[in-house]
Amino acid sequence: MEYFQVMNFERIREKLNILADAAKYDVSCASSGSDRTNKNKGLGNASRMGICHSYTEDGRCISLLKILLTNHCIFDCAYCVTRKSNDVKRAAFKIQEVVDLTINFYRRNYIEGLFLSSGIFKNPDYTMERLIAVAKRLREEENFNGYIHLKSIPGASDELMYQAGLYADRLSVNIEVPTISGLQLLAPDKKHEDFTKPMLKVKNELLRFKNEQKVIKSTPKYAPAGQSTQMIVGASGETDKDIMYSATYYYRKFLMKRVYYSGYVPVAEDSRLPSIGTQVPMLRENRLYQTDWLLRFYGFAVNEILNKEHPNLDMDVDPKLSWALRNLHHFPIDVNKASKEMLARVPGIGMQSVGKILHARKFRKLSWDHLKKIGVALNRAKYFMICNSRHWERRDLDADKIKGMILQTSKGKFRKQYSQQLQLFN
């Protein structure tokens, strides 16, 4: 059982503070999607659903030890805290130090595993090799079966991307800037292909593993939790349509498991970017995640929510309600007869309630009371549906009236930001 000597502890502490602080802008926190089991009475396993061991003070989940191997970097991307022209303290972990930290935190159930990123030092391949070395040592020398998330370093070779997937559960490379023109402006040393080449290699390996595994059961696992990417919101003057069309492209072309949206936090003064002190666009980020959920779980197509006529999301209402108000001709639906797809489109009915409604209505016709107990948000759903009851919304209301009534009777966590509009309905 190894532990740090007193002198070493102070140095580790200093490095950890620098290199964890630099890693926090990579918002992916997932520890789900892998069913890696414990082998040979080794250490650890992965939990299919993922486990959040703690939460930051801004509400984000902490499930992994998320650090940079080093924050030395040869690049100067405008939005990045680690950019070479930024005057910050630089540090670097030794491979064994990362392994020791991971194992000791893991044994105490502080974390599900490791999330390892890095500034690019020397060149992309050299950096990627070092990341792989950490993962390899954890798997092979420590018999560690917990979760490992490695960054795909932009520009890394295909051969290294193949190796990385043999040890990691998830790989990711952050596109950061949603548009190619934006990337050229903010990260002129990087090419778009530097990002998409590793994404493509990982996608092909994921498909190859899926096919080979059907024939050869003992095919070595390749990144069981797939790959993901991240986009910064509010740094390059992009519209919500730019972001979500871009996200849809990455989901389809590279089989992304997740796309993350991170509100821009100004870290250095730069004329190409919003100045320090600019508010983080949290409401906008929230609406983008809601849209992402509609695309992945509610059966919406991206152009139904964002298109030429509506290039940006409404801030005062969520995208599902917004769509429903623009498409009132689809409503009201009969909750006892409607299809799963239409039930999912009713504001106030979430996918869990859709499931419960489909099961419950086999036993009896559902009325308002049933729906309320199931957990439907009736204060909005009632304008869009009828059920087994003599009472329903009969007035001929237009979209603005409905919106006003819903806003008046519900609470919103971002209300202060758009309260001027509410006064119109008083």
Next chain:
Amino acid sequence: MNSSKILIYDGSFNGFLTAVFVAFEEKINVADIQQNNQCQSGLFSETQTIFTNVEKAKRVWNGIRNKSHNAITNVYFSFLSEAEGIELILYSYIQKLMIAKNGKQLDYSDGIVLRINQLARSVGREKHRMEAFVRFQLTKDNIYFANIEPDFNVLPLISKHFRNRYADQQWLIYDVKRKYGIFYNMEHVELVSLNLKEVHFNKIHRSDAFLNEEYDYQSLWNDYFKSTHIKSRINKKLHTQHVPKRYWKYLSEKKQAV
């Protein structure tokens, strides 16, 4: 024999299932099913003591499981919720399940089915929370030790997770509220009961039972926790929603706040 009876059982899950078996077999009109330390007899009801019988309990367990795997999970989890009157609600649930053809556990328009479903969900959430918030401390005896005070009796539910994950270290998780724990000795998990002089919370004061290195790792973790904050995104309400205050005393990163 139409008068209603109160069945008294020993408080264990097997005891409860035995009571269900007896009630079905003897066609008893059940007024209530109570633990033997409660004994609130109604004015007009007789009582009958149930002696736990594992064979009978198993038959009930298998009977429910054959109807539906989800239903048996719902029954076990909601029993562990220790909710007041849970036995009678569960009895009603099991009756409905057995009488109906199939899939009654999915009839969310039925109040009892919904209630059991919700209770099972709450217990499931607490189980998941415990798997997240158990924080081990390495003792001088080389045992990874943790305290918990869960809302529901979830120790039986989390044992398998920890046994699978920490196969190569001895560990002990102790339920301070219910005064029992589970201990893995590298071979199997056993129930234990401890005489703790002081409960080893992640206190500010150091305890003799742990090495200095243990506190080093806790400091490193606290530092790590602090460095994840992005001040411009602070949201205490959301933070407390995810980590309710009653769990803070077990999390070393929150200990300064206690």
